[in-house]
Amino acid sequence: MRSGPSRGRTTVRSSDIEDSSDSDESTVHTPTRRNLFDLSPAPRTPRPNTHNRAQSLPPLSSDGIIKTSPIVGTAAQRTAIKRKKGQHQRLLTNTVGKEEREKEIAMQKDKAEKQKTNALNATLASLDPRGLTWSDLMTYVFDPVYKQGRHRYSGFFNTVGAASKILNHWISPQNPAHEEVHEWAVGYVERCVAGEGKFVNEKGFLHSKKATLSATNILNFSMQGHQDKLRKHAGVAMRLFEAFATSPRQKKPGGLSAARWAKKATTVTCAALMLLGEFSQRNNLLGQVMGLYMYASGAQKQVITVLSHLGLTESYSSITRKPRQASDTLSREPEEPTIAHSSTPPPPTPITPLTTPVSPSHPTTSQSKKRKKRQPKPWDAGTLRVLSNCMRTIARSVAATGLFGTVYDNINMVFRTAEQVIGRTDSQENGTCATIWPLWNAKLEDMKVSDLQKSFDLAPPLTLDQILLNPAETLQFDQCLLHCILRILVTHGGEKFKKFSDDLKASQPQTEHVIGLHKTDLHPLPGMNIDESTIVGNAEVVTAILTELGLLDGKGEMNFETLKIFAGDQLSIARLRALLNIRAGHEGKLGGYGWGLWMPGLFHAKIADMHGFFVTHWGKPNAGTRNPGSLSFHNTVLHRNPILLTSLPPFRTLRDLTFVSLYARVLHCLLLVSGKQSLDEYADSATWKGLQTDAEKILHQHKGIGGDMVLENAILFLRDALISREFTDAVKAGDSGCVLLVLKVWALSFRGSGRTKYAYEMLHLIHNLSNVWPKPVCKLVLDNWLLNPTGKPNSWVEVDLMQEHMNYWIKNFYKAHGSSASWEWLEMIAPCVEVLRNLAKTMNGLLGVDSGIQHEPVDLTTDIPELMTSLDDLHVYREHEFRVLDDDDPPTIDIITAGLQSISDSSSNPVDEFCSTFSKLQARSRLTPVVGGSEDLNHTPAPPSNIFPTPVLQPTVPDDSTIPSPTRHSDDEAKSSDSEPESENDNEVDAWAQYRVAFEEASNELEEPTLTRDRAEDVALDMDEEDYDSGDDDYDDDVSRDSEGDSE
DSSP states (O other): OSSSGGGGGGOHHHHHHHHHHHSTTTTTOOTTSOOOOOOSOSSOOOOOHHHHHHHSSOOOSSSSSSOOOOOOOOOHHHHHHHHHHHHHHHHHHHHHHHHHHHHHHHHHHHHHHHHHHHHHHHHHHHHHTTTTOHHHHHHHHGGGOOOHHHHHHHIIITTTTTTHHHHHTTSEEEEEETTHHHHHHHHOOOEHHHHHHHHHHHTTTTOGGGGGOOOHHTTTTHHHHHHHHHHHHOOHHHHHHHHOOOOOHHSSSTSSHHHHHHHHHHHHHHHHHHHHHOTTOOOOHHHHHHHHHHTTTTTTTTHHHHHHTTTTSSOOOHHHHHOOOEEEEEEEEEOOOOTTTSSOOOOOOOOOTTSSOTTTTTOOTTTEEEEEOOOOOOOGSSSSHHHHHHHHHHHHHHHSSSSSEEEEEEEEEOOSSSBBBTBBHHHHHHEEEEEEEEEEEHHHHHHBHHHHHHHHHHHOOOOOOHHHHHHHHEEEEHHHHHHHHHHHHHHHGGGGGGGGGGHHHTOOOTTBBBBOOOOOOEEOOOOBOTTSSSHHHHHHHHHHHHHTTOOSSTSSOOSSSSOEEEEEEEHHHHHHHHHHHHHHTOHHHHHHHEEEEEOOOOOHHHHHHHHHHHHHHHTTTTTTGGGGHHHHHHHHTTOOOOOOOTSBHHHEEEOOOOOOOOHHHHHHHHHHTTTOOHHHHHHHHHHHHHHHHHHHHHHHHSSSSOOOOHHHHHHHHHHHHHHHHHHHHHHHTTTEEEEEHHHHHHHHHHHHHHHHHHHHHHHHHIIIIIIISSSSHHHHHHHHHOOOOOTTOOOOOOOHHHHHHHHHHHHHOOOOOGGSHHHHHHHEEEEEHHHHHHHHHHHHHHHHHTTTTTTOOOOOOTHHHHHHHHHHHHHTTOOTTTTTTTTOOOOOHHHHHHHHHHHHTTSOOOOHHHHHHHHHHHHHHHHHHHHHHHOTTOOOOGGGGGGSSSSHHSOOOOGGGGGGTTTTTOHHHHHHHSSSOOOHHHHHHHHHHHHHHHHHHHHHHHEEESBBBOSGGGGOOOGGGGSSSOSSOOOOOSBBBBTTSOOO
16 A cells, blocks of 8 residues: 555545435444545544645645546446546547647748748849849749749649649739730630641541542431540530530539430530531531431421521532533633744734723633633532432442342322423423342342243243142141231230230241341432333333443443343333243344343232222122121221222222221121120130130131121121231231232232232242242242341331332422422432431431321221121121122122132133243244344344334234234134244234234233322331331331331
8 A cells, every 4th residue: 555645535436425315324334334424533543634635635626526427337337438438538638639739730830931921022022123023033934945944843833733723813803914814815725726626627537528428428427426526636625615505503413314415415516516617618527417417308498598507507509509511611822923834824813892801702812712621520519419429339339249139110290380381381200210229148140041041941831730829838828817817816906915915926927938137228220211101111211220230331232141130010020021022032132131030019919909809898888787898888987088989099098998897807706706795805814825716716717608698798808808918917027938828819819809910910920930930030039029128027018119119209208399390300319319318317316306207006996896896786797697788789709719710710711821822932932033142142232212113113003902912812823823833924923913912911001090109108118116116227207107006
């Protein structure tokens, strides 16, 4: 124990005081536990002197007793309490120490700042006696002339932020030199931006030279790409533009959405491109692209002119300007001295009137005229014309490979004049437009003319078995029709049927001739002022196409080793075939047309099918409920516009009505075979297997019923409409095998419905694919008679439909108006149609406003139930014996059975006549041609317009009744032709007769009415709706959606 005065110091805890206050008065205090507040004297130790004790102890830091918390708890808890108290005490100590250190540091800074201020004041004071200023000192330090780089760097530039601090002081409004510094800063930024503009101009990525203008350059235009380049090469300018376009509120978090920021960036980039176009006219890429986009979108001349003044586009004249013609220019040179011995006197000097100034057209005596031809320059022509030439060059490069196909069709339009005067009136113009496309999955070795000629020479005649479906094909065709029914049920059965969509896709039947998925590039050719409604016109069109593609040499000949594929409607193909029939054995090479492969257009076959369907199933218009299954009655039930038999309806109108009626019939038959009351009730308990079973019942149960004319007509309607719908679906799916199955059926139904010319065309196609064309050529045709302009599934279209689609846009959208309407303009604009429409779609997608002219699918949720109710109420698909139609309303013809009877049972069998004509053509083709044959290889044929004999071109033929026809050959004529050898005179007579037959066919075909195709929807592309929901690489902005929910 420690000794000294501290022994008597006792610490009293507050807990002891509290305990003492609560203790009983009678408590006995032991020596070991004495109450500190007990003032009784201690028995053993004397009480020390308090005065001496107070003097020996240090002074207390408090005024009295310090109360602390009691020590309670376990040892660990007491240790934690002590630790916490210690940490608190250290914090207080550190805080006090920190404050003291901060005060000391502040005092040191103040002292250093005062010393610095005194030194700087002394330095400034030393300048005045020497006649120096602070400006002189700064100039001495910062001017490189005085070589004070060490002081500049170590004393100023090495300090980060020193320059910014000084400049901020200088631009302060309180600074008298504020305006001077501001003007300097503006000038500096101006020079920076000008330098960036010059650098961008030198880079040249905004230059668009007409000499190198191409569709690729135009379609690859990207606002985002140019934005990235400008941020890289013109960062100062872009920051200025962005600051000018952004408010402080927009800079705050959440001020603008991501889409709004993207739109702002596009606006800033567009403004920068417009200003760079003013910096140099060579930076004209934006103007050219936007000018073409405006024209492609249908903007009028006035709109483009106004926008060109704003710098957004180039002027309308720059877009459409004609190229300059080579002109004569005068150059003046000193006159040569006159030779003394010349016998020719010099010409007299012309007298120039005083009022006439001396000009190049009035040279002086010391000058002579010398004319020079000024050749047209690439920039002389407008952008459209340069683009047209570029597209024509690309088409020629595709044709140079030899792997291309060509489709052409007539284009008819009226050139109208605002005010009719002499020589200027409205005129009906008939011309031709064509398009080529690269063949897919084709090889040159498979397209040899020699192979086709050998196969043609050895080809057997067509047989009836080749027209009819064999058992395997019949089974496959039934599977296709079954899947067509399932597709209708899932698509139009309601929302509850959507659960079968995956099963429907998985069960899609396919043949072995499905075209591989790829995108077809289209290359339109210039419009031709050639009327192809005659045989001569078709010959001229073919020659013009070959000339445009650069396939004819200087002598008018070409490479005859490779087949040239031409596609078109039935009329065009029949006339090309007529040219071959007429010239077989008479002309070879170009004039013989043996080098051509004529591929039929399937879209016109679809039109013929719908025309025959209309004639067959329209019914008596005023029969009403007495013929409740007719198409005319359903047109009335749906309250659609009336259709007159005297005026054929548009193709699309009739097809939509037919398909809506088909959908209602299929859904109604589903309820009949299942016994359900509603589609929702059926879908609640239906399975995919059960749906397939019921679809088979719909397909097979309703057939072979007699005694009920209404039911018989309804069953035939269901069958024929299903075949038409399946053809549409097979085309969209690119299944050529399924398409061929339908065409074989149509070979019969066309003849049964009176479409004899298309029935004859089907015989040609079936015969060519079965016997005439080599297998590689057959595969080539099946792979290329459908095109895919988007490269997406279910986006295949007929090749002739694509040309009809092009023609519609040429004559209704891109044609010139008023006095500018001419064939010269159509020749120029036709090759640009594809790239202009792709440009419009691309720009709409880039700018995020691709609305197009699409509309929502027509809502059939009312039409289909209305027809289903009518079918159910009138018991159309329920058998009632002896239910007959009106006497003047004949029952529907089974066109397939009637067609089969026509080609098999009639005395003048069309198949036999076809085979007889083909055999004669084979025999004549074996003859050596008089012109262009192997004995006269160097002979050059005359131009196409003169290769026909003069009598052929004159319409002075006998009466139509005397013209022989392929369907009028008698058996005696056929026997005599087979038994008797042909003389030269017989050959000439036969050629003359063949030409008159072809002429009669062409005339009859021209006069035959058909469904009209005057509206956009009539030639719209049949593509599925889901292929165009994303708005990305769709083919068309003009895709319209048909009433059955397909996107066209």
